[in-house]
């Protein structure tokens with residue numbers, strides 16, 4: 170029986186390995202992690218991450234050919250194929266701080282693989298890494314003086330959170346990069362055969378190692394750039410009376426542009442886009458490509474602009490101050506159907522409102538109070554580190570209340586900010602909400618999910634990203 174071990178039981182390692190185990194019953198898959206609470210979670214009825222469809226997959230394979238363990242070295246030693254899916258956060262200090270990828274966790278995994286291995290192995294880069302990381306990893310692995318052969322492959326993951334299981338079941342493509350040597354090609358074939366259990370062969374793309382690594386950064390940069398482009402356009406819509414939904418639809422019908430990923434929003438979040446673009450910027454700078462680096466930096470700048478523009482709209486609309494006013498924040502995760510808050514735009518928006526001394530009442534169906542308080546009190550890049558290295562969370566923040574339903578959040582509020590497009594927010598009774606709010610009652614839709622006409626009829630003053638402005642807002646210009 171082929172044995173796979175995956176180092177890192179996170180948002181990628183857990184779901185990816187669960188799907189491999191489901192689709193390949195003849196392969197034994199063990200996911201290992203240094204975090205005991207995470208592994209305990211995977212072995213319990215309360216999985217450590219929320220992802221639609223994940224529980225059913227785990228329940229079907231766990232204990233059959235899917236295992237979760239903290240015995241990292243033992244399982245790595247026994248494996249034929251080792252996937253490495255550990256964190257690759259942005260460096261917080263030293264050379265490249267704020268931009269370069271921190272490969273500490275990858276390097277320590279590679280050293281451990283080299284130390285404990287007694288048989289030949291294929292080592293698969295599942296984490297997102299800078300281009301040419303495989304070269305450095307190869308050096309670590311081959312300097313082990315034990316005459317063991319390690320073949321390294323790049324197999325970046327393209328799943329999106331909230332749709333991870335769907336994405337893994339029918340991916341647009343699977344990418345495998347390897348050395349153009351006989352060993353490299355043989356390893357590519359081995360991994361290809363595993364995916365071919367459920368992915369059509371024409372969707373499995375094989376490249377050289379460096380194209381594999383760079384394609385992942387490039388894909389995320391292009392996706393994020395698309396959102397910043399539509400968000401930049403949304404600011405122009407507000408200034409001119411155009412409607413961003415109409416503009417997106419119009420341009421999306423051009424088959425060269427396409428309709429997906431053109432939703433204007435308060436900004437993109439998630440653990441990947443910002444980190445991977447900064448990583449790309451750093452690589453460009455290291456290669457003397459400063460014009461290229463500056464080009465990609467603008468994607469982040471527009472994203473930051475979009476978040477501060479939103480805060481300014483809220484404050485400006487409410488008579489230029491939100492001091493002591495209760496603002497309800499609906500949604501905190503970076504998108505619907507996930508409890509993940511990494512780089513969630515809600516964090517920057519809440520911090521902006523707190524800076525203006527607002528009182529916040531926050532509700533999200535999947536994010537815990539502890540996580541929200543941590544996010545609002547922790548430095549930006551610290552949250553990307555493994556949980557056990559993060560600073561302990563403070564007990565509370567004076568101006569913030571985390572509540573467990575939307576109606577409690579909005580009661581007596583002056584304004585409501587919709588930060589995540591959870592389906593349940595569309596189904597709330599907005600007449601009831603309006604009746605229980607202070608007047609004038611404001612609603613700021615950061616996701617363009619609300620029926621603006623209906624809300625205005627009830628009496629709300631509504632701001633929706635990139636939509637024709639409410640007459641009230643026209644008289645309260647917000648300069649970002």
Ligand SMILES: NC(=O)c1ccc[n+]([C@@H]2O[C@H](COP(=O)([O-])OP(=O)(O)OC[C@H]3O[C@@H](n4cnc5c(N)ncnc54)[C@H](O)[C@@H]3O)[C@@H](O)[C@H]2O)c1
Nearest residue numbers: 177178179180181202203204255256257274296297326555
């Ligand atoms: N989250 C996503 O949607 C997504 C999608 C595609 C690619 N990626 C990339 O995949 C990688 C992992 O991302 P994630 O979101 O799963 O991160 P995560 O933080 O959820 O999981 C990483 C896990 O690795 C563990 N870990 C760190 N060092 C370890 C070590 N030495 N030994 C054993 N375990 C160790 C951590 O404890 C943690 O549980 C990153 O490079 C990320 O950029 C993420």
Ligand SMILES: O=c1ccn([C@@H]2O[C@H](COP(=O)(O)OP(=O)(O)O[C@H]3O[C@H](CO)[C@@H](O)[C@H](O)[C@H]3O)[C@@H](O)[C@H]2O)c(=O)[nH]1
Nearest residue numbers: 326327328329330430431432434436437438439441503504
């Ligand atoms: O039209 C859109 C689409 C998305 N978003 C926002 O963009 C962010 C990222 O969304 P999405 O890409 O769907 O989720 P992620 O889980 O971050 O997935 C991205 O990042 C992963 C990690 O690298 C990749 O694997 C995926 O392919 C890539 O889509 C979220 O805040 C979304 O709300 C918008 O504002 N408008």
